[in-house]
Amino acid sequence: MLVLARKVNEKILIGDNIEITIVAITGDNVRIGIEAPKDVKVLRSEVYEEIQQQNREAVHIPDTDQEEVKGKLEKLLQAKLTKEKA
Numbered sequence: 810m811l812v813l814a815r816k817v818n819e820k821i822l823i824g825d826n827i828e829i830t831i832v833a834i835t836g837d838n839v840r841i842g843i844e845a846p847k848d849v850k851v852l853r854s855e856v857y858e859e860i861q862q863q864n865r866e867a868v869h870i871p872d873t874d875q876e877e878v879k880g881k882l883e884k885l886l887q888a889k890l891t892k893e894k895a
Contacts, residue, residue, distance in 0.1 A: 813821060821829040826846050833840040843851050852860075 815821065815831045817831050817834055819831050823829065827849065828844040830842040830844075831839065832842045845851055
């Protein structure tokens, strides 16, 4: 990790197209401005973590739901096989 000391209106450059500017310092708070291309996502870490958690929850099917889905799929398959034999 690179640690830098900056004053208000001083900038930090990341690569050729990302610029971070120290906008204000008030007590323990530092306000920064970030200029980056529109295709670069800029998120606060807590927002990023929340999105990741929601994504993990969205793809997880509780075990009880899995059993229900398995049963329905078995019935559908059995019905299809029965229909094909007829």
